[in-house]
Amino acid sequence: MAEESAPCALQMVNIEKYFGLVHALSNINMEVGRNEIVGLIGDNGAGKSTMVKILTGVHRPTSGELYVAGRKVDLDRYNVKTAHSYGIETVYQDKSLGEKQTLWRNFFVGRQITNRLGFIKVGEEKRIAREIMLNTIGFRGRGITVDSTVSKLSGGERQGVAIGRAMHFEAELIVLDEPTVALSLKEVHKVLNFVHKIKEAGKACIYISHALHDVYEVADRFIVLDRGEIVASIEKGNTTLKELDTFLLEYAHGLKDKRES
Amino acid sequence: MKRARSLIRLLGKIEGLPVAVVFVILIIAFIITAPDVFLKWRIYMSFLQTVAPPLILGLGLTLVITAGEIDLSFPATVAFAGYVFTWSFRTFGDNMDPTLAALIGLGLALIAGGFVGYINGLLVARIGVPAIMATLAAQFFWYGVTVLLAGGLQAALKTIEDNRVHSVLTGRIYGIIPDPARGRIGIPTQALWALGLAVVLWIILNRHKFGEAVMFIGDNPNVARVMGVNVETTKIQLFTLMGVIAAFAGVILTLEMRVFYPTQGQGMLLPVMAAVFIGGTSMAGGVGSIVGTFFGSYIIGSLEAGVVATGISGFWVQLVQGAVMGGSVVLNTILGRGDIAVLSDRVRQWGIPMRAASREAPSSDLGT
Numbered sequence: 269m270a271e272e273s274a275p276c277a278l279q280m281v282n283i284e285k286y287f288g289l290v291h292a293l294s295n296i297n298m299e300v301g302r303n304e305i306v307g308l309i310g311d312n313g314a315g316k317s318t319m320v321k322i323l324t325g326v327h328r329p330t331s332g333e334l335y336v337a338g339r340k341v342d343l344d345r346y347n348v349k350t351a352h353s354y355g356i357e358t359v360y361q362d363k364s365l366g367e368k369q370t371l372w373r374n375f376f377v378g379r380q381i382t383n384r385l386g387f388i389k390v391g392e393e394k395r396i397a398r399e400i401m402l403n404t405i406g407f408r409g410r411g412i413t414v415d416s417t418v419s420k421l422s423g424g425e426r427q428g429v430a431i432g433r434a435m436h437f438e439a440e441l442i443v444l445d446e447p448t449v450a451l452s453l454k455e456v457h458k459v460l461n462f463v464h465k466i467k468e469a470g471k472a473c474i475y476i477s478h479a480l481h482d483v484y485e486v487a488d489r490f491i492v493l494d495r496g497e498i499v500a501s502i503e504k505g506n507t508t509l510k511e512l513d514t515f516l517l518e519y520a521h522g523l524k525d526k527r528e529s
Numbered sequence: 530m531k532r533a534r535s536l537i538r539l540l541g542k543i544e545g546l547p548v549a550v551v552f553v554i555l556i557i558a559f560i561i562t563a564p565d566v567f568l569k570w571r572i573y574m575s576f577l578q579t580v581a582p583p584l585i586l587g588l589g590l591t592l593v594i595t596a597g598e599i600d601l602s603f604p605a606t607v608a609f610a611g612y613v614f615t616w617s618f619r620t621f622g623d624n625m626d627p628t629l630a631a632l633i634g635l636g637l638a639l640i641a642g643g644f645v646g647y648i649n650g651l652l653v654a655r656i657g658v659p660a661i662m663a664t665l666a667a668q669f670f671w672y673g674v675t676v677l678l679a680g681g682l683q684a685a686l687k688t689i690e691d692n693r694v695h696s697v698l699t700g701r702i703y704g705i706i707p708d709p710a711r712g713r714i715g716i717p718t719q720a721l722w723a724l725g726l727a728v729v730l731w732i733i734l735n736r737h738k739f740g741e742a743v744m745f746i747g748d749n750p751n752v753a754r755v756m757g758v759n760v761e762t763t764k765i766q767l768f769t770l771m772g773v774i775a776a777f778a779g780v781i782l783t784l785e786m787r788v789f790y791p792t793q794g795q796g797m798l799l800p801v802m803a804a805v806f807i808g809g810t811s812m813a814g815g816v817g818s819i820v821g822t823f824f825g826s827y828i829i830g831s832l833e834a835g836v837v838a839t840g841i842s843g844f845w846v847q848l849v850q851g852a853v854m855g856g857s858v859v860l861n862t863i864l865g866r867g868d869i870a871v872l873s874d875r876v877r878q879w880g881i882p883m884r885a886a887s888r889e890a891p892s893s894d895l896g897t
């Protein structure tokens with residue numbers, strides 16, 4: 269596929285989102301390159317998750333336009349299934365996996381391999397799930413099989429499963445919404461490794477995290493969201509971790525007015 | 530030792546095994562305490578007949594509870610569907626082939642049940658009314674509608690016994706069970722329909738994407754939604770299915786009795802729920818056991834007749850029922866919904882509640 273013909277994995281144009289009277293997002297304009305890792309940062313309630321849910325088809329924006337791989341999306345028909353078919357996959361902090369369900373079910377829920385009557389081809393799903401676990405996620409030993417339930421996995425392993433699932437379905441854009449909350453340092457490291465793998469595989473990624481240090485390590489560019497508005501878009505080359513930290517602190521303390529940096 | 534452990538691991542994979550064990554122990558206890566009743570076929574045929582309607586209801590309710598929802602309106606649906614069937618049969622029966630009239634009655638009853646369930650589903654999924662409130666209101670409403678339509682009166686179905694629909698749904702299959710002393714004993718066909726429904730619903734829950742959606746919704750509706758499950762539609766379909774199943778139970782009940790009572794089904798709410806929980810289906814949603822509900826229904830259904838047959842006072846019935854229910858639920862909790870494999874390292878601890886549960890039934894008759 270020609271890189272030039274579709275320079276952006278994703279583009280949001282003038283996106284607005286209201287929840288009743290709450291103005292969650294206002295005038296959002298942003299893009300993610302085809303092989304770009306974008307770090308999305310901002311305080312609690314800034315609207316990061318809302319943005320993610322719009323581009324993954326969970327919420328419909330009040331107005332605005334969305335482009336995936338250069339194609340304009342029909343927002344009236346846009347839902348999680350169409351987002352999946354466009355190659356957009358999401359990993360949430362805690363909402364990605366059904367805890368009491370087996371791993372193989374978690375890999376395929378929402379897009380099961382079925383016959384024409386909708387009956388699941390269990391053997392095939394398990395076989396592929398086994399392959400994902402071995403090759404993509406690298407689970408070995410530990411007594412975890414595709415028949416284990418998610419509740420037996422550690423936090424890091426859970427994110428591994430969710431990310432492995434996203435990679436298996438040949439995502440063009442993987443969104444990670446606070447994937448490292450409640451993880452141990454070692455597990456955080458694993459998740460960051462996955463993000464590096466996304467970059468190596470030539471795919472795009474939006475990475476949301478409170479841990480600025482982590483975002484700084486993996487991202488190519490940072491987008492700062494404050495009270496529903498994008499207030500900055502900074503290339504990694506143009507800033508240091510310390511500068512970024514100071515910048516954010518000023519926002520957190522309300523010292524800075526909303527203006528482009 | 531290693532062999533034993535892997536055997537237990539294997540047993541742990543068998544769905545509903547703990548409940549099945551409780552059921553077998555219960556029957557053995559009854560055979561010991563009342564051999565003249567429980568060593569004959571007749572009592573078992575009577576169980577097959579009486580357990581069928583609550584079992585059918587429990588199977589449907591298992592799916593609803595697995596989805597993290599509840600339906601309190603199925604007793605009213607049983608009555609309402611019974612009324613619709615009776616009305617149709619009596620209205621059309623005189624002017625057309627009675628079998629056809631009964632078939633139309635069955636069809637209309639199932640549609641009526643589906644309608645009740647569909648409304649429940651709309652209230653829960655579209656408007657967001659908690660299922661316990663929506664279906665409680667539905668219970669009052671549809672029971673009220675039934676009483677109104679029936680004028681509070683029962684209605685006999687005099688000619689239904691010769692009807693083919695009657696013999697297919699609630700007839701008897703003779704020739705399999707030998708009982709020369711007391712004449713012919715047949716297997717009630719409704720038990721086979723209930724068994725068939727159990728098989729179908731097991732496959733739907735465990736092998737169809739609808740069942741998988743039900744499990745994920747019960748597990749965590751937000752996960753289900755972001756993974757592309759249509760939560761609202763699935764819930765509406767689920768409540769509709771429950772309505773149809775409850776209507777089927779209602780028709781079976783009416784056919785078996787050959788009389789429609791406006792109050793039919795009204796005592797079934799708690800026993801059916803008890804059967805589902807005994808079977809290991811989690812109130813919290815996410816996991817459900819059709820096999821467990823199957824045996825749970827037979828446990829509940831055989832307790833009353835069984836305790837009375839042992840010759841002890843009828844006053845004991847409720848107490849023993851409560852003890853067996855409690856024991857089974859504790860057993861399920863300890864075994865973590867019957868997943869013995871997880872606890873294979875704790876075999877010895879596992880043995881204690883097992884024995885405790887098994888002692889319950891006999892202990893009641895020691896008390897007299």
Ligand SMILES: Nc1ncnc2c1ncn2[C@@H]1O[C@H](COP(=O)(O)OP(=O)(O)O)[C@@H](O)[C@H]1O
Pocket residue numbers: 287290292310311312313314315316317318319
């Ligand atoms: N489903 C919803 N209904 C109503 N308000 C919501 C909903 N989701 C988010 N919000 C509101 O939108 C704002 C942004 O929330 P969110 O996107 O979750 O922020 P972040 O992820 O940056 O912490 C908050 O004020 C939040 O209360």
Ligand SMILES: [Mg+2]
Pocket residue numbers: 316317318445
């Ligand atoms: Mg968030």
